[in-house]
Amino acid sequence: MAGMSSLSAAQRFHAYANPARFMALSSRLVAPLGMLSALVIAAGLWFALVASPPDYQQGETVRIMYVHVPSAWLAMFGYSVMAVASAVALIFRHPLADVAAKSAAPIGAAFTFLALVTGSLWGRPMWGTWWEWGDARLVSMLILLFLYLGYMALWATIEEPVRAARAAAVLALVGSINLPVIRYSVDWWNTLHQPASVFRMDGPTIASSMLLPLGLMALGFTVLFVTLLLVRMRAEIMRRRVRNLRLARAASGAGA
Amino acid sequence: MSRAFLALLLRDLRLAARLGGGGGMAVFFFLVVIAIVPLGVGPDRPLLASLAPGMLWVALLLAALLTLDRLFQADYEDGSLDLLSTGPLPLELVAVAKALAHWIVTGLPLVVSAPLLGVLLNLPSAAALPLTLAMLIGTPALSFLGSVGAALTVGIRRGGLLASLLVLPFYIPVLIFGVGAAAAASGGFEGEAGRQAFLLLGAVTLASFAVGPLAAAAALRANLR
Numbered sequence: 280m281a282g283m284s285s286l287s288a289a290q291r292f293h294a295y296a297n298p299a300r301f302m303a304l305s306s307r308l309v310a311p312l313g314m315l316s317a318l319v320i321a322a323g324l325w326f327a328l329v330a331s332p333p334d335y336q337q338g339e340t341v342r343i344m345y346v347h348v349p350s351a352w353l354a355m356f357g358y359s360v361m362a363v364a365s366a367v368a369l370i371f372r373h374p375l376a377d378v379a380a381k382s383a384a385p386i387g388a389a390f391t392f393l394a395l396v397t398g399s400l401w402g403r404p405m406w407g408t409w410w411e412w413g414d415a416r417l418v419s420m421l422i423l424l425f426l427y428l429g430y431m432a433l434w435a436t437i438e439e440p441v442r443a444a445r446a447a448a449v450l451a452l453v454g455s456i457n458l459p460v461i462r463y464s465v466d467w468w469n470t471l472h473q474p475a476s477v478f479r480m481d482g483p484t485i486a487s488s489m490l491l492p493l494g495l496m497a498l499g500f501t502v503l504f505v506t507l508l509l510v511r512m513r514a515e516i517m518r519r520r521v522r523n524l525r526l527a528r529a530a531s532g533a534g535a
Numbered sequence: 536m537s538r539a540f541l542a543l544l545l546r547d548l549r550l551a552a553r554l555g556g557g558g559g560m561a562v563f564f565f566l567v568v569i570a571i572v573p574l575g576v577g578p579d580r581p582l583l584a585s586l587a588p589g590m591l592w593v594a595l596l597l598a599a600l601l602t603l604d605r606l607f608q609a610d611y612e613d614g615s616l617d618l619l620s621t622g623p624l625p626l627e628l629v630a631v632a633k634a635l636a637h638w639i640v641t642g643l644p645l646v647v648s649a650p651l652l653g654v655l656l657n658l659p660s661a662a663a664l665p666l667t668l669a670m671l672i673g674t675p676a677l678s679f680l681g682s683v684g685a686a687l688t689v690g691i692r693r694g695g696l697l698a699s700l701l702v703l704p705f706y707i708p709v710l711i712f713g714v715g716a717a718a719a720a721s722g723g724f725e726g727e728a729g730r731q732a733f734l735l736l737g738a739v740t741l742a743s744f745a746v747g748p749l750a751a752a753a754a755l756r757a758n759l760r
Contacts, residue, residue, distance in 0.1 A: 369753070422704050429701040436691050445757030446687050450701060453683055453750045457705050460739065464708035467735070468715070 298516050301375055305509045312509070316502035323495030331488045340404050345492050347397035349500040350390045351416075354423060357387020357504065361430070362455035365448035375512070377444035378519075380451060381434055382511035386504060388427035395420050415469040419462045426454045440519060539624045540632050547636035558640045561598040562648050568594040569652045580657045587656035588666055588717040594652075595645050595670065596706050599677045602641045603702065604695030606633055606685035607755070616689070620759055630751035634682040642674035662717055665729070669716035669736060673709045676740040679747030680705045686754035712736040 327345035360383045368376035398417055399409050411417060430450055437443035551558060572590050573583060610616040610633075619629050649670055650663040658666070684702035688694030712735045719729020 422707060425700075425704045429697075429704065432697055432700060433687060436688075436694075436697055442757055442760065445760075446754055449683075449750050449754045449757065450687055453705070453746060456746055457708075460708050460742070461704065464711040464735075467731075468711045 298374060298378075302513060302516060305513055309506060309509050309513075312502055312506040316499050316506055319495055319499035319502060323492050323499050326492035326495060331492055340401055341489070343397050343401040344489075345496050347394060347401060348493060349497040350394035350397060351420065352497060353500050353504050354387055354391035354394050354420065356501070357383050357390060358423065358426070358455065358458070360508070361387060361451050365451040368444060369448045369452070377440075377448060378512050378515045379508065380448065381444070382508055382515055384427055384431050384434070386507050386511065388424060388431065390500075390504070391420060391424045391427060395424065415462075415465045418465045418469075422461055422465070423458070426458070430454070440522075536624060536628070539622065540628055543619070543624065543629065543632040544636055547633060548639060551636070551640040558602075558644045561602050561641045562644050564601055565594050565598040565645055565648060566652060568597060569655055572656065584657045584659055587653055587658040588662060589714050590656060591649050591653060591658070591666065592670075592710055592713050592717070595649060595674070596677065596703075596710060598645055599641060599674070599681065600699045600702065602637070603681045603685045603698050604688070606637050606682055607689045608685070608694065611689045616755070617759065620755065626752035626755055627748045630682055630686065630748040630755070634678045634747060634751070637682070638675050638678035642678050646670040646674055665719065666717035669713045669733065672716075672733065672740055673713045673736050676709050676743040677706060679740075679743040680709075682747055682751040683754060686751040686758070689755065689758050708739050709736065712739060 323345065327342055331342075333339045333341060361380045364376045364380035364383065367373050368380060395417070398414075398420070402411055402414075402417075403409055430447060433447050433450055434443050437446060569590065572586070572594075576582065576586065607616060610619065620626055622629075624632075646667060650658070650667050653663055653666065681698075681702050683705075684698035687701060688698040691697060712732045715732035716729055716736055719732060
């Protein structure tokens with residue numbers, strides 16, 4: 280580790296590709312990151328539920344936004360992490376990248392689901408309906424959830440990890456090209472069908488009393504995402520080690 | 536190279552013509568789905584007419600999905616896909632030939648039968664031509680995007696179902712712009728939006744020509760190693 284500073288950027292990139300080094304580093308990071316996210320989310324929740332005033336238009340329901348907006352942000356952030364990791368896995372054959380991509384998918388899917396549920400809960404009092412096809416964001420979120428589920432299904436179906444990683448990376452990248460097209464088409468479809476007057480989530484301006492809890496919650500959720508990602512990556516690496524040990528034992532058992 | 540491409544394309548067309556199944560089955564499925572729609576929503580003719588373009592597009596998507604699993608699977612099972620991957624033709628062009636053959640065998644018959652099936656749904660006669668034109672422009676995208684799903688799931692047991700789940704979200708822009716283009720001519724909304732829909736549908740198809748074969752070839756390489 281002493282010679283670390285003399286390494287070039289490319290060498291350092293590959294130094295962290297060593298799963299053993301990743302395991303050592305991440306085991307020290309998980310607990311502090313988890314505590315940090317718990318603290319920030321607790322502070323954010325206090326400001327969101329207690330210390331901020333209800334909205335003059337939306338009343339108390341505005342508090343759903345403090346969970347909904349960070350979830351939606353992480354739903355998209357999760358897909359970007361997945362797509363970038365997939366590209367790195369395909370181009371550089373970085374051994375941790377496909378672990379990262381696989382681990383990010385269920386977390387992103389969970390946040391997408393959370394964004395859909397909270398959006399629906401918010402829509403009930405505001406729009407008078409649980410589901411509003413007129414809101415393009417809700418529809419694109421649903422499609423994003425489908426993309427996540429398809430990606431996870433592909434990983435679950437192909438048994439051999441290396442083959443599954445390549446195929447899933449191709450799917451994630453095609454999905455990332457398609458996502459803006461899908462988003463645009465839903466927007467276009469939406470403007471044609473002129474939805475009944477729908478309250479927009481983004482009001483003209485956001486008061487600073489709302490900006491503080493929103494920012495805290497977004498930060499807390501992001502740290503939570505990183506923590507969960509590290510935990511899932513560690514679990515995935517251990518799962519692969521167990522698989523290799525089992526295969527080795529089966530092979531030696533068959534030979535004896 | 537172009538001779539190898541042509542040979543592969545003709546081989547696929549010949550196989551489809553002599554074995555049957557693919558295209559005919561898709562059209563039959565299309566017919567059955569369209570026939571059960573009125574049984575589900577009732578025989579109200581104005582209601583059926585307003586549903587017709589959308590229902591025809593949805594049924595066409597489902598029929599196209601149904602045939603995806605045969606795109607690479609048969610060649611994978613009998614080993615010809617391995618030969619093709621070592622042959623003179625780059626895997627990207629193999630994917631183009633297979634997707635093109637798939638469109639000629641299943642996409643084209645579906646497009647031709649759509650206005651006929653429209654009669655069952657009381658499709659307004661003014662909408663028949665734009666709908667068929669939109670389907671003619673949009674269906675190649677179904678084959679080229681579908682080839683990615685088929686390549687990703689090649690060699691997986693029950694891969695057809697998974698391929699449908701993977702590909703269906705990618706079909707959404709085709710569906711939206713396709714229905715938009717058809718609805719424009721039947722008086723759903725003004726001409727400008729309809730022209731826009733046709734152009735966007737064409738753009739989606741052209742983009743699928745660029746992305747589909749590259750991604751399908753990458754997926755085949757992952758699955759053939």
